[in-house]
Amino acid sequence: MQNIHNDSLTNIANRFALMEYLQGLEHANIFLIDIDNFSNINNAYGFEIGDAALVEIARLIAIVKPFTSRLFRLNSDEFVVVCMDVMSSKKLSDAASSMISFFDQTEIEVCDDMNIKVSISIGISIGSGTEILNHARTAIKELREHKRSSYKVYDPNSSFIKKQQENIYWVHKIKEAFEEERLVTYYQPIVNNKTKKIEKYECLIRICDDGILTPPIRFMEASRLTGTLSLVTKSVIEQSFKRFSDTEYEFSINITSTDLYLDYLEDYLLKSAKKHNIHPSRVALEMLEDINTLNTPEILAQLNSLRYHGFKISIDDFGSQSSNFSRLLEFSPDYLKIDGSFIKNILTDKKSLIIVEAVVLLCKKSNIKVIAEFVHSAEVQAKVEELGVDYSQGYHFGEPMEELR
Structure with a gap:
């Protein structure tokens, strides 16, 4: 034995x-x-x-x-x-x-x-x-x-242990917020630089806890690591589709490769579009990760299928270190958001200006619409318009709010 x-x-x-x-x-x-x-x-x-x-x-x-x-x-x-x-x-x-x-x-x-x-x-x-x-x-x-x-x-007392403890804290916090409907979506306007009118909104999640709002930068990484990211994304989809059902605005929702790997997104989006009578062409899906994630066949297949149904695809934070111009041209998204750090410093940093000029030129030749984030002043907006950027977003036009402007 x-x-x-x-x-x-x-x-x-x-x-x-x-x-x-x-x-x-x-x-x-x-x-x-x-x-x-x-x-x-x-x-x-x-x-x-x-x-x-x-x-x-x-x-x-x-x-x-x-x-x-x-x-x-x-x-x-x-x-x-x-x-x-x-x-x-x-x-x-x-x-x-x-x-x-x-x-x-x-x-x-x-x-x-x-x-x-x-x-x-x-x-x-x-x-x-x-x-x-x-x-x-x-x-x-x-x-x-x-x-x-x-x-x-x-x-x-190591930073790693503290990070693990913080992740445990946030996984409970996110699940509680989801169950108690305290995941709240805020909306930031995106202005068409030709018409000067608000044409779109970006949908941004917050956790509301006794009147205190927690921005996503505090909990999104923990949400990804602890497997609660789909709860956040589903909450944004449900709230934003309901919010824009009786409007004509377009709106964008942040998604990640994790949402796509879980293989629920397409079905969930289509059901939400049908439920709230919103044509998919009004919805832009912003890829939060760098464009190199498009190397993954499974992700690329899902994104192409979503585009087939009419959803638009936007690449977020382009111009950061990991951006890939070759992949951008190959995939050809509908929108591209220039990394906000370049827009923020465009008046004082020559390198930022050169990068923005290059991205705008590339997108013009590739029929990709460009959005500038972090537009915080009239001076920055004037420079953005001068460079031919199609849309602007930032506190100059409005901070994220629970109600539409």
Whole structure:
């Protein structure tokens, strides 16, 4: 009969044994060892070779780990070394560095005629109970934001931890706001520079909390990372379609590649258009990410299908570092919004002026309408008009408001 506390592949203590062991310790140093990109070995050589590599890796960790420590296999490519000794920061660093250096210099023999190289990343935490295992995993996640084949000691005061806590806060906040209808859409006018009249509006989400409005810059990234982005987008669609159902204005809605990957957007937009009797040609979908996302066939296919139904496509923040003129010409959107930082500085920064001139010229030749954001003064508006920009948006014409002007 198999011992439930032993890993059947490597014959070392398993996750169940680790949890029991940690619960009985008042103090421990945890080294969570993760094999970098181990899935590549399984994909390249097959699971049989992968298993052979894990057996050899476990044997080598047992050799190189601190002398008084115990070794456990946590998951497929994760091992845990637990040491009860009181260890200084230097001793922790030396132990982790020693294990990393060992694997950097050692080939793993998986069969008679095959050796492979692996590298490891280590998350370190100190304390008691099973919670320190979570801390070690968090340390690895923080480490891998920047590099691999290294180690990181868990720091509860690090900016990474604070960001994780902030994301947890916002995921609850967004879900509550959605359920309680406190996700509120505001509308900012977009002016036709030839007629001088408001022709369109951009729909912008806010969270309303006891009369205090939270702008999207505070929560959109957390929403994307925590999987609540579709709630935000759906709320904007529902509110804006209802708002513009009895008007003739066009309006734009911000979407991201995440909305498209979830594969709900086209159906949701078409149903909303039918429900509120709005022709899709009145709706522009603003891509929030850079234009390089159009390299993805799935996204490109959905956008082309939306255009087929009549929806217009707008590229937002063009002119930023990641913009791609070649992709722009290939996709040929209906509208292009010049990155607001260039418009804001157009009177004082020669580079900003040159970039705006180049973008406007390209769009004119490609039959793409240009929108300037961040138009905050009459002087900036005069320059924008002089350059031939088709539309303007900014506080010079009006800030985002809950009601239409």
